[in-house]
Amino acid sequence: MEYNLLGNTGILVSRLCFGALVMGPLQKNLSIEAGAELIEEALMLGVNFIDTAELYGTYPHIRLAMEHTGLRPVIASKSYAYTREDAKKSIDKALTSLGLDRIDIFLMHEQESEHTIRGHWDAFEYYLELKAQGVIGAVGISTHHVAAVRAALNVPEIEVIHPITNKSGIGICDGTMDEMREAIDAANALGKGIYGMKPFGGGNLLHSFKDCIEYVLGISSLHAIALGMQSLEEVRMNVSLFNTPDKMGEILQAYTPENKKALHVDFWCEGCGKCTERCKQRALDLKEGKLLISHERCVLCGYCASSCPVFALKVY
Numbered sequence: 001m002e003y004n005l006l007g008n009t010g011i012l013v014s015r016l017c018f019g020a021l022v023m024g025p026l027q028k029n030l031s032i033e034a035g036a037e038l039i040e041e042a043l044m045l046g047v048n049f050i051d052t053a054e055l056y057g058t059y060p061h062i063r064l065a066m067e068h069t070g071l072r073p074v075i076a077s078k079s080y081a082y083t084r085e086d087a088k089k090s091i092d093k094a095l096t097s098l099g100l101d102r103i104d105i106f107l108m109h110e111q112e113s114e115h116t117i118r119g120h121w122d123a124f125e126y127y128l129e130l131k132a133q134g135v136i137g138a139v140g141i142s143t144h145h146v147a148a149v150r151a152a153l154n155v156p157e158i159e160v161i162h163p164i165t166n167k168s169g170i171g172i173c174d175g176t177m178d179e180m181r182e183a184i185d186a187a188n189a190l191g192k193g194i195y196g197m198k199p200f201g202g203g204n205l206l207h208s209f210k211d212c213i214e215y216v217l218g219i220s221s222l223h224a225i226a227l228g229m230q231s232l233e234e235v236r237m238n239v240s241l242f243n244t245p246d247k248m249g250e251i252l253q254a255y256t257p258e259n260k261k262a263l264h265v266d267f268w269c270e271g272c273g274k275c276t277e278r279c280k281q282r283a284l285d286l287k288e289g290k291l292l293i294s295h296e297r298c299v300l301c302g303y304c305a306s307s308c309p310v311f312a313l314k315v316y
């Protein structure tokens with residue numbers, strides 16, 4: 001397994017980062033034990049970096065995996081908090097749920113531009129205070145927007161960026177992959193730590209799995225790449241791919257990917273429109289009370305499901 005320093009943070013991470021969204025309640029909804037088993041396998045195979053978020057609901061899975069293995073991976077989490085009070089609640093929840101007194105990386109979730117960064121600054125200042133006390137290791141943003149990466153170039157306090165990166169630019173809300181690449185190269189040159197997300201465009205690019213992996217592995221500005229994993233077979237295959245990318249053809253021949261996933265809306269949808277406001281990809285639309293899904297735009301993040309008051313949305 002290749003390990004890289006995450007920019008100037010001093011944090012050493014495996015290039016393969018375990019993305020904990022997919023196994024959690026927003027998607028596969030594995031039990032805590034089943035999810036922990038996947039993480040344990042990844043940790044035992046050399047992965048030392050886990051990406052999660054308050055929204056993902058996977059703190060218990062990570063905690064159990066740490067208890068079972070005795071290993072302490074680098075953990076990155078995120079929150080939507082924009083006030084100091086809410087930021088404190090998010091950090092308290094992360095530490096209590098994970099059973100830790102320190103978290104390695106904490107990010108402002110889904111930043112869009114300099115304006116949203118400014119809007120969350122009260123929360124960010126709290127994270128900076130905790131960083132000064134040693135409770136947080138490094139701070140930053142996650143984003144689907146080129147504008148947010150560009151904005152981070154002018155904010156020295158932002159040390160880590162978690163941008164969407166895939167060969168087709170699927171899920172980038174305001175530009176192309178070339179523009180995103182230019183922005184992350186500039187961030188890398190400034191010493192910021194960068195780890196990508198959604199190399200398969202949320203599943204939309206699974207038909208060209210090999211090209212997708214080769215594309216992100218070829219971006220030297222990506223110190224790590226988060227991959228969502230939902231089975232032991234996937235964990236082992238991804239570790240093999242990252243360990244021996246020159247054998248990618250053989251590894252993939254022996255692997256049967258899971259059926260392509262999609263977002264589904266249940267018949268009890270009440271047409272309230274909350275999910276359409278929540279989707280930053282503009283993949284949802286309400287027409288005469290009926291919810292329409294644009295599967296081309298959907299990156300299967302599952303975030304809309306968290307906003308539905310009647311639990312009518314599911315990714316499977």
Ligand code: SF4
Pocket residue numbers: 263278279280281282283284297298299300301302303304305315
């Ligand atoms: S429709 Fe839902 S799952 Fe698809 S991109 Fe939008 S928020 Fe994510």
Ligand code: SF4
Pocket residue numbers: 265268269270271272273274275276291307308309310311312313
């Ligand atoms: S939030 Fe739920 S109930 Fe409201 S429109 Fe979306 S799926 Fe339907």
